[in-house]
Amino acid sequence: MEISSKNEYAILALIELTAHYTSGEPLQIRQIAAQQQIPDRYLEQLLATLRRCGLVRSQRGAKGGYILAREPWKINLLEVLNCLEGAEAQSAESHVVPKTVESAVIWDAWQEAHQAANTVLQRCTLQDLCEKCNARRQLDIMYYI
Template sequence: MKLSVKSDYAVRAVLALARRHSSDTATRVETIAAEHGIPPNYLVQILIELKSGGLVRSQRGKAGGYRLARPPAEISFGEVLRCVHGPLFDSPAFGDPTCPPELRQCWNRLRDAVEGEASRIHFQELIDAASEKNRMFYI
């Protein structure tokens, strides 16, 4: 079960926007791309998906760019992944009527485990964790 780099790019992008959410300026695609070594043109596609998922907002023109549509505390890891991948956990067994019910229940348990954990992680925590860690150096 391997995740795509797309999901990695997506969470990095959201994290980058979350960090700048307090400043009220938009962030350019190029900036995020350069910061994390993401192919800019690919990042554009990802950001569009995040936008249609209601996670970020865009602004064109001179001082254009992207910003979060909601505060980082209200955006979960799971939401971001679902935005770019559809269901977070999917097995061909779902949708196969011949799948024995015992097995279907197993897949459900696995799916719930991932989705539960993913929706429990919010980006505000990540920012806090990072700044907490930086503070450690000065104590």
């Protein structure tokens, strides 16, 4: 299993919004893009998708931008990935009927791995990721001292 650029960029943007969540101030696309090194135009499309799914809200005006639609500890990675990739795409894979016993055994193992990954993604929230980023930054600072 690999993470696509689309998923990585969207999660990076959400981590940036999580880091600024307590301020209540929206972040503009250019701020998020610069901080996380994401192309502006691509980020604009990703945030529009996340907005349609109810994960972020947009505010208009001079001080407008994007903010999380809910608390970061209530948004998990599985929800984000389902928003970007569509839950239907994942469930469509489960309708494949293996043709041989060997294929069925392989398919069962793949389904088990997929379910385990979904369980991990469901437990991991944006808040968890933000806290892990902060902890890793602290370790990096301590390493250089």
